[in-house]
Amino acid sequence: xxxxxxxxxxxxxxxxxxxxxxxxxxxxxxxxxxxxxxxxxxxxxxxxxxxxxxxxxxxxxxxxxxxxxxxxxxxxxxxxxxxxxxxxxxxxxxxxxxxxxxxxxxxxxxxxxxxxxxxxxxxxxxxxxxxxxxxxxxxxxxxxxxxxxxxxxxxxxxxxxxxxxxxxxxxxxxxxxxxxxxxxxxxxxxxxxxxxxxxxx
Amino acid sequence: xxxxxxxxxxxxxxxxxxxxxxxxxxxxxxxxxxxxxxxxxxxxxxxxxxxxxxxxxxxxxxxxxxxxxxx
Numbered sequence: 001x002x003x004x005x006x007x008x009x010x011x012x013x014x015x016x017x018x019x020x021x022x023x024x025x026x027x028x029x030x031x032x033x034x035x036x037x038x039x040x041x042x043x044x045x046x047x048x049x050x051x052x053x054x055x056x057x058x059x060x061x062x063x064x065x066x067x068x069x070x071x072x073x074x075x076x077x078x079x080x081x082x083x084x085x086x087x088x089x090x091x092x093x094x095x096x097x098x099x100x101x102x103x104x105x106x107x108x109x110x111x112x113x114x115x116x117x118x119x120x121x122x123x124x125x126x127x128x129x130x131x132x133x134x135x136x137x138x139x140x141x142x143x144x145x146x147x148x149x150x151x152x153x154x155x156x157x158x159x160x161x162x163x164x165x166x167x168x169x170x171x172x173x174x175x176x177x178x179x180x181x182x183x184x185x186x187x188x189x190x191x192x193x194x195x196x197x198x199x200x201x
Numbered sequence: 202x203x204x205x206x207x208x209x210x211x212x213x214x215x216x217x218x219x220x221x222x223x224x225x226x227x228x229x230x231x232x233x234x235x236x237x238x239x240x241x242x243x244x245x246x247x248x249x250x251x252x253x254x255x256x257x258x259x260x261x262x263x264x265x266x267x268x269x270x271x272x
Contacts, residue, residue, distance in 0.1 A: 122246035123226060123263075127238060134246070137226070140267070144228025149238055 007068045007075040012085065013092070014052055014068060014077070018044040021071035027056060027079075028065050035064065039091070047095040051087030053079050072131055072150040125149060224248075226263040230255045 008015045016023050018041075025039040038055050039048070052066040059081060067076045119136030126132045130149035224245070230238045237259025244252035248267055255261040 121248065124244050124246050125230060126242040126244075127230075127240065130232065130238060130241075140222050140224040140226065142226050142228075144226070146229045146231050148231055148233065149241065150233060 006070045006073045009066075009068075009075075009077040012051060012053055012079070012087070013049055014066065015047060015049045015093075016044075016068060016070050017047050018070050020045055022069075023048065023071075024069045025050070025052065026067045027052065028067055030063055030065060035059065038066075047093065048091050049093035050091050051085065051089075052077075053081060053085040054087040054089040056081045057084065072133075222267040224251060224263060224265050224267055227261060230259045230261065 006017050008017075014025065016025070020043055022042045023039065023044050024037065024041070026037050027035045029035060036055060038052060039050065041048075056064055056079065061080075061082050063078055063080045063082075065076050066079050067074065119138060120140065121137050123135040123137050124132065125135075125147065127149060130151060133147070133149055135147070226245075230241045230243075232238050237255070237257070239255055239257045239259060241255040241259070241261065242252065243255065243261050243263060245263070251263060251265050251267065253261050253263050
């Protein structure tokens, strides 16, 4: 079975589709403070499903954010414990045969995963506004078509906003503070819940 | 004796040059919206002195020769 979404949250069930990738699930407050880690696995393969609400029943009644990561893909969802759920804790479903075809997210020209023993060197790509990427290379002569760099989190950079060298500070309640290399400061205000609905671009 | 030393040195130098690696890595860096990313710093982990930046179209080209002493 082929899945289109790496991370899905339907009927209060979180499903993660990993293909030799590390996965983690954390619960944080709406202001961004970490509360607990629910799941943390390295080099996972297959589909993992769980109910995040099962972990917050003992916490003060409120809306929380469950933050899921599969490899470099992040996604956040709202959960609440105002209405008791009664869901069981732990991984409720696991299917090793249910994995995503890598061609959905990775161009064919990019190496998928190579072991360190096969790698001759590592190509490192660094940018202040994107996640760094390390690509093991088995040859010093490679013509890549395209190499993707992912965003730090669940946002995408605004149209026309192209900071070349910036320092990003986050962790504040409802704004992100960005300071560029030439000392120009940007403060971006946003609704802390809106990014989960894809409103912040 | 002197000739032997010179010969050994020459053989060593030639062997070193034959092991030297030609590096030719190129491509285009794009973001999740498929737009090019400029000024991405790109380097080799084992040879960090060999580096470059992507241009305004996201293209980069890492081309040089790595000698054994650098490896």
